[in-house]
Amino acid sequence: MGKKPLIMIANDDGYRAKGFYKLIELMRNIGEVVAISTEKPMSGQSHSITTQEPLRVYQADSDLDYKLYVCNGRPVDCVKIGYRFTDGRMPDLMVSGINHGSNASANVLYSGTMGAALEACLDGVNAIGFSLLDFSPNAIFDHVDCYVDTISRMVLKNGLPKGICLNVNIPKISDNQINGIKICRQAKGRWNQTFEKRTDPFGRDYYWLTGEFIEEDFSDGTDIFALKNNYVSVVPTMCDMTDNASLQLLKEWKL
Secondary structure, eight states, rough: SSSSSSEEEEEOOTTHHHHHHHHHHHHTTTTTTEEEEEESSSSSOOOOOOOOSSSOOEEEEETTTTEEEEEEOOOHHHHHGGGGGGGTOOEEEEEEEEEESSGGGGGGGHHHHOOOHHHHTTTTEEEEEEEESSTTTOOOOOOOHHHHHHHHHHHHHHOOOTEEEEEEEEOOOSSSSOOOOEBOOOOOOOEEEEEEEOOOOOOOEEEEEEEEEEEEEOOTTTTTHHHTTTTTTEEEESSSOOOOHHHHHTTTTTO
């Protein structure tokens, strides 16, 4: 390993995902890459980890300044165990994705992509989660290069405050050119979830999670507003989830 920055890559869509290989391609233009992916799609895993079964890792590819590993665990597991494969170096940058689908607004709470980024952030590593607003496994990533490259290089150059990572969402490709990058706050939103009752071939009932995302904040300055206006949204995201504004209120309860 030389003097190039060391970049760790993780994801939650599995090692065959197009977005994962696009991120590998772009990061190899910047530094040395150690990529470690989930073995299968692991969307919605948030910050969960594997505790009831052993983790297994195998090397799937390698080249000059590049190694690819596959892990049977969750996205956060990939980050935790990935440090074993960096030749004793801590990464200069950890990037997660590129996720197939939005992680804007409250989706960040469920995201395995952002779970991986937040795990690296907890370890003091500069981290970014990248997502594309296209859930299709055949999503087109041709238009993301300059935005992923620019944001990654700026983080490497300037660093991020302790306890902060970036949640980056990119509009899907369209006939309209992306208008640029906006630094945003997380919009308020929630999932209106239902469980669709179905019956398997053996006559047994089961339930399939469905629902729709309800946007509750359309105001200027939010990630949802930026994405609707065809901007790349960048939200600084905290590991510390304390609502400091409510501390005094709760103290007045005299619990």
